[in-house]
Amino acid sequence: MDTPAVTVNNFSLELGGAQILNDVSFSVLPGDYLSIVGPNGAGKTTLLKCLNRVLTGGSGDVRICGTPIGELSQRELAQRVSYVPQLDGRSLPFTAAEFMAMGRYPYLSSFSGIREHDRSELNAAACQAGIEDLLERQLDTLSGGERQKVFIAAALAQGAQIMLLDEPTTFLDYRHQVEVGRLLRHLNREGGKTVLAVTHDLNSALDGCNRALALKQGEIVFDGPPVELLQETRLRDIYRTEFAFIEQPGSELPFIRPWEAL
């Protein structure tokens, strides 16, 4: 059996006196596409940040590709895990190409610049994300959707096996939601990336993932195939909301619409 890409065992985290994550355990196999869902404040983003040490502390065991996270240097970790945060790119003074080049940081030494090998990795990442035309543009001149694709390409350039994404399609228009969703599925299926994506929109989240993890108040309340998550009582418990379920032709997943807060 494969070594899990990510293993989390009995992980708890307290921030400023509040229990954000409580005894969380799960593991992700290489090639999995895991959607982490749950209401606001459930600890989704925090959990993601603990997997690449953007947040430190907490108790329990976190392993990346079998190695305890504490034994990896930040560079080694960055070679295994990349991250697309919710980032406001409007104030970033770089071009898309400059921003992407920073993704090669874990492979650079202090005085070296981008080498031939880095350049081909960057081109490949730009090509996969379909942003070749945007490379010379300043980030603050791009639309939100274009910028998100650049951020994903920059994470790709990092050459990591595992990708963490925080709300990758939120705030994007429909067209870009579809494009980014398709890109992530492509990276997962064709590119062999292990994807962990946090989102609160179940309809877009569950389309394409093979597993869903639901958090509520810092605890895992569901871990399994997406179709099993979309059940009336389960969603009512997690979101304290009544949902309507609408059959979708050509999909085993129903489309859900919240209609009453409980």
Added chain:
Amino acid sequence: MGGRGVVWAVVLISLAVVLLAPLAGPHAIGLSALFDPSAAGVDGEILWKIRVPRVCTSFLAGCSLAAGGLAFQALFRNPLATPFTLGVASGASLGASLYVGLGLTFSLFGFSGETAASFAGAMLAVGFVYSLSRLKSGFTTGGMLLAGVAVSFFFSSLILLIQYISDFTKSFNILRRLIGGIQVVGFGPALNLLPFALVGGVVLVSLAHELNLLTVGEDIATSRGVDVRRVRKVVFGVVSLMVAAVVSVCGPIGFVGMMAPHMVRLLVGPDHRRLTPATILFGGGFLTLCDTMARTLIAPVEIPVGVITALLGGPFFLWLLLGGQGGRIS
């Protein structure tokens, strides 16, 4: 905009300023003295004992201040964050004032006791600001700047107290130090600055990738593999050393660390691989120019160079605050 061409232009202009500056002054000096260090005349004497050492000192001081400002701006992602606005310089001044006020005389590893005392003061201020930033995660940059202001006021009051209880000569000495001016004879002060400027400059240039990523944000920098804590410690340490050395030699010269990085950023763009070396050289040239103005504007009377930089920097600060190119570090 940007590119190597602009960087080279900045380098050449800075060097030109440094080469020409020794010729300016109340006493006209012929070019012949420049090429003949052994010339025994008054020209040679003035040139090699006073003007060239002074230009060297102001150049190195300018380099250090600009480098420190640039690194802090990247670290805090704010164009107003400099060693001065964060209280490092007032900490160094307090150290220097204590040294003078208590009438201490010692030296440490070949560096003057005043440098050591300034460094201790600077470390005190940095330690305070640093632990404040660690104390509460998510401490805003605005909060840090305000804390810096508070630290500055507190230290200024202590300096006033030291002055008040010191005798007249010491008090006057302290006052002269606080104004910030470059009055040196011989190469001693420049040699005192050189190791700090050199080592600090090399370290900050070597951190170009890290500073670029920190400009984007700490989360991104961490996720790309930057050990943010280590970088922050190194930058704090190196910048305190550089600024403390400058304060111990020239007193607090403000605003260079804020203006130089900002102007160079407008010229060469945000990439620290070009920005850091260009800013360091530009800062050196800029302070040399300011100091040359200080010596010549109303010669034979000298204006302290700190007054000139503050007169330029005050309006510049306001311009940044009002948003002229200043809302972002770009």
